[in-house]
Amino acid sequence: MKVFEKIFKFNGGIQAKTKKNISTTSPIKQFGLPSKIILPLRQHIGKLAKLKVSVGDHVLKGQLIAEADGNVSAAIHAPTSGKVLSIEKQLIPHPSGLPDFCVEIEPDGKDKWVQIKPTNWKKIDLEKVNKLLLSSGIVGLGGAAFPTHLKLNHGKAENSLKTLIINAAECEPYITCDDMLMREKTNELILGIKLVHEILGVEESVIGIEDNKTVAINLLTKAIENEKNIFLKIVPTIYPSGDAKRLIYLLKGIKIPKSQRSSDYGIQMFNVATIVAIYRFLEFGEPSISRIVTITGNLRSPRNYEVLLGTPLEEIIDDAGGQVVKNNTFIMGGPMMGFKLPSINVPVTKAMNCIISSEPDMVEEKKPVLPCIRCARCAEACPVQLQPQELFWFSKSKQLEKAEEYNLFDCIECGCCSYVCPSNIPLVQYYRFAKSEIIEERQEQEQANIARERNEFRILRLEREKQERAERNALRRAQSSNEDKTKLIEEKRKAIADALKRIEAGGEEQ
Amino acid sequence: MINLQSPFVQGSSSVSTIMLLVLLTLLPGLFLYIHFFGLGILLNVLIATITAIFAEFIILKIRKLPAKIFLTDYTAVVTAWLLALSIPSIAPWWITVLGTLFAIVVAKHFYGGIGSNLFNPAMIGYAILLISFPAVMTKWQNPSHINDMGLSLSIFLGGVDNYDAIASATPLDYLKTELLQGKNVSQIMNEPIAKLTQMQWVSFGFFIGGIILLLTKVITWHLPLTYLVTLFVIASIFHLIDPNQFAPFQFHLLNGGTMLAAFFIITDPVSGPTTPNGKIFFAILIATLVYVIRVFGGYPEGIAFAVIFANICVPLIDNLSQPKVFGHE
Numbered sequence: 001m002k003v004f005e006k007i008f009k010f011n012g013g014i015q016a017k018t019k020k021n022i023s024t025t026s027p028i029k030q031f032g033l034p035s036k037i038i039l040p041l042r043q044h045i046g047k048l049a050k051l052k053v054s055v056g057d058h059v060l061k062g063q064l065i066a067e068a069d070g071n072v073s074a075a076i077h078a079p080t081s082g083k084v085l086s087i088e089k090q091l092i093p094h095p096s097g098l099p100d101f102c103v104e105i106e107p108d109g110k111d112k113w114v115q116i117k118p119t120n121w122k123k124i125d126l127e128k129v130n131k132l133l134l135s136s137g138i139v140g141l142g143g144a145a146f147p148t149h150l151k152l153n154h155g156k157a158e159n160s161l162k163t164l165i166i167n168a169a170e171c172e173p174y175i176t177c178d179d180m181l182m183r184e185k186t187n188e189l190i191l192g193i194k195l196v197h198e199i200l201g202v203e204e205s206v207i208g209i210e211d212n213k214t215v216a217i218n219l220l221t222k223a224i225e226n227e228k229n230i231f232l233k234i235v236p237t238i239y240p241s242g243d244a245k246r247l248i249y250l251l252k253g254i255k256i257p258k259s260q261r262s263s264d265y266g267i268q269m270f271n272v273a274t275i276v277a278i279y280r281f282l283e284f285g286e287p288s289i290s291r292i293v294t295i296t297g298n299l300r301s302p303r304n305y306e307v308l309l310g311t312p313l314e315e316i317i318d319d320a321g322g323q324v325v326k327n328n329t330f331i332m333g334g335p336m337m338g339f340k341l342p343s344i345n346v347p348v349t350k351a352m353n354c355i356i357s358s359e360p361d362m363v364e365e366k367k368p369v370l371p372c373i374r375c376a377r378c379a380e381a382c383p384v385q386l387q388p389q390e391l392f393w394f395s396k397s398k399q400l401e402k403a404e405e406y407n408l409f410d411c412i413e414c415g416c417c418s419y420v421c422p423s424n425i426p427l428v429q430y431y432r433f434a435k436s437e438i439i440e441e442r443q444e445q446e447q448a449n450i451a452r453e454r455n456e457f458r459i460l461r462l463e464r465e466k467q468e469r470a471e472r473n474a475l476r477r478a479q480s481s482n483e484d485k486t487k488l489i490e491e492k493r494k495a496i497a498d499a500l501k502r503i504e505a506g507g508e509e510q
Numbered sequence: 511m512i513n514l515q516s517p518f519v520q521g522s523s524s525v526s527t528i529m530l531l532v533l534l535t536l537l538p539g540l541f542l543y544i545h546f547f548g549l550g551i552l553l554n555v556l557i558a559t560i561t562a563i564f565a566e567f568i569i570l571k572i573r574k575l576p577a578k579i580f581l582t583d584y585t586a587v588v589t590a591w592l593l594a595l596s597i598p599s600i601a602p603w604w605i606t607v608l609g610t611l612f613a614i615v616v617a618k619h620f621y622g623g624i625g626s627n628l629f630n631p632a633m634i635g636y637a638i639l640l641i642s643f644p645a646v647m648t649k650w651q652n653p654s655h656i657n658d659m660g661l662s663l664s665i666f667l668g669g670v671d672n673y674d675a676i677a678s679a680t681p682l683d684y685l686k687t688e689l690l691q692g693k694n695v696s697q698i699m700n701e702p703i704a705k706l707t708q709m710q711w712v713s714f715g716f717f718i719g720g721i722i723l724l725l726t727k728v729i730t731w732h733l734p735l736t737y738l739v740t741l742f743v744i745a746s747i748f749h750l751i752d753p754n755q756f757a758p759f760q761f762h763l764l765n766g767g768t769m770l771a772a773f774f775i776i777t778d779p780v781s782g783p784t785t786p787n788g789k790i791f792f793a794i795l796i797a798t799l800v801y802v803i804r805v806f807g808g809y810p811e812g813i814a815f816a817v818i819f820a821n822i823c824v825p826l827i828d829n830l831s832q833p834k835v836f837g838h839e
Binding site for chain 1: 785
């Protein structure tokens with residue numbers, strides 16, 4: 001086992017206060033059964049899942065509630081047994097703050113499992129494993145919620161997968177759900193890594209972990225002592241080391257451009273929690289019905305909870321003792337890339353890795369924004385090596401083409417630039433705005449293009465029809481006149497012939 | 511409406527703390543200046559500071575900007591100090607006031623205020639004074655007369671009758687005029703005025719302050735190191751070619767405003783380039799121009815003109831020195 005291999009440092013990044021010990025002093029708590037379950041039908045990137053139950057149905061724990069609609073979608077399962085109370089739009093934890101379709105289940109308290117069976121994953125090929133996973137409801141549990149089955153393939157034939165990377169960096173401040181999972185479910189994680197390693201047929205598996213997780217590092221080091229193809233690589237605690245492309249660079253020294261996927265380079269990456277979910281599904285048949293959530297920040301007893309999906313967040317916040325300083329502001333995700341929840345009257349979803357009860361300094365009125373002094377600290381901090389001060393200038397003055405030329409779309413919105421800016425400029429918000437403007441413009445352009453093309457086609461068609469009609473007429477005219485001519489000639493010839501006959505006859509008569 | 515306000519946490523640095531640190535790191539140089547050349551320079555600094563704050567306040571009011579926020583960014587004070595430290599300590603008060611007003615009102619606010627000025631305000635103020643009052647601007651306090659406070663004060667208040675009694679040429683100026691008289695470098699270097707160790711102590715003070723700026727990451731190494739190395743290389747080459755005509759590198763590094771420029775003047779972020787390679791090119795350009803003006807030009811010191819010329823080139827430098835984006839290499 002090689003632990004001290006070379007680490008490739010990316011440009012910049014920030015070292016913010018990690019605030020992780022707030023939620024790591026207590027073990028993960030099983031939350032148990034909530035009073036109600038509210039299951040959003042879209043907890044993933046892709047299409048809304050197709051509903052398979054109706055109001056009044058009794059469902060069992062693990063029963064399919066909604067199936068994946070097409071390939072880019074994920075299934076939803078009942079987290080406990082009970083009765084379907086309603087299927088309607090409810091508030092969900094999403095930055096849009098808009099309600100979405102949810103299935104509400106009243107638990108019957110029995111928590112009775114539907115019959116589940118392990119898959120014989122060792123004996124079937126990857127394609128079949130993939131089909132099974134489509135029904136597992138498993139999505140990336142690091143927060144992005146990308147359907148996992150889409151990532152389980154061999155990659156392109158010419159550069160098949162060689163490396164499996166386990167993202168254990170957990171670089172955002174406050175979040176500790178992966179850290180606690182690694183501490184408490186070390187063996188399941190290693191078994192999971194071996195499982196995914198085998199079904200992907202890779203040569204090596206590398207766990208990338210930040211050096212601030214010493215307990216997990218020690219446990220993992222021991223656990224992989226006798227593994228030949230699993231490596232642990234410790235990276236420095238510099239946000240955003242957990243960003244997929246930054247982590248790949250840290251571990252392998254490969255810089256993957258925005259336009260390409262890691263699988264094009266023979267690398268596939270999964271978050272630790274996703275690995276455990278895949279393991280539990282393939283080994284025991286358990287679909288995705290629960291997850292670990294960090295409940296932290298300004299609370300009386302912050303900690304990690306293992307909760308059923310659909311559990312009302314409010315009940316968990318109550319269990320954690322409620323806010324110390326009341327401000328009713330909660331952030332989902334980390335403080336660098338998360339978003340303010342519209343309310344805590346929302347259910348836990350597959351994407352919910354962390355809830356931060358806002359600390360007083362997070363809700364205080366923001367410091368006044370000063371003009372940019374071109375100090376370029378943002379450029380020094382940018383892990384994508386962009387020039388944030390230039391992008392800011394172009395976004396602010398709506399020179400969108402220039403912003404694109406300076407690679408606006410390579411921005412990963414990690415927030416490092418905003419974090420370091422001495423003028424308190426909300427840089428990332430400018431980039432989000434510019435990106436959405438460009439995308440909107442493009443869509444409008446596209447629609448305009450389609451409309452123009454249609455119109456041009458119509459004009460062309462009318463023109464063509466007119467021309468065709470004219471040609472047909474001309475042809476008809478030409479054909480008819482030809483017939484007339486031959487007829488006329490024939491008639492004349494006949495007349496001449498008749499006359500000649502008559503003359504001959506007359507001559508004989510004379 | 512998408513509710514994305516992240517990040518919710520922020521680092522501790524602000525424009526105010528950066529500028530305060532710049533002021534603090536100017537103190538070692540300022541103290542040594544006072545120690546060797548008397549309190550004249552402190553009067554310069556005070557009057558420049560008062561003028562700058564006053565001018566900034568009036569302009570902010572006229573432009574209807576929040577005075578408290580912009581005054582406490584301390585950029586006007588930094589401009590005032592840099593200009594005051596560049597003006598001879600025996601200059602009359604109105605020289606300092608005029609230069610400061612020009613720096614704050616014209617060079618800074620006429621161009622849009624903090625963040626928008628194309629040129630380094632302190633250097634614009636200095637250049638205007640140098641062009642308008644060359645005689646006053648090239649005469650420095652003779653360190654052997656620093657106890658003559660009465661005379662110093664009367665000059666400060668505007669009386670220039672006894673000017674020559676306490677003034678002397680700067681070493682750079684002296685070298686220039688003596689070379690024209692036909693002396694060679696080694697002869698000049700042996701004379702007390704060229705060996706002005708007091709001046710070199712002040713340079714050392716600014717150097718120490720500059721190192722603190724580097725260590726506290728207010729500035730990066732690119733500008734000061736490139737600037738000093740370039741000046742060292744050019745001066746050494748010329749000195750090797752003709753030691754009688756060109757002064758050795760230490761003369762150029764330790765005299766005039768070299769150290770102040772290296773760490774405090776050319777590092778002005780607003781009027782300088784933002785990319786690492788751009789900074790290197792910018793510093794090479796300034797150092798080369800400084801040497802050319804000092805040795806071949808009409809003025810004994812060329813920092814102000816060199817900086818202003820390099821400021822003009824900044825948009826082009828930035829444009830041509832864009833670093834490669836991650837994955838685009």
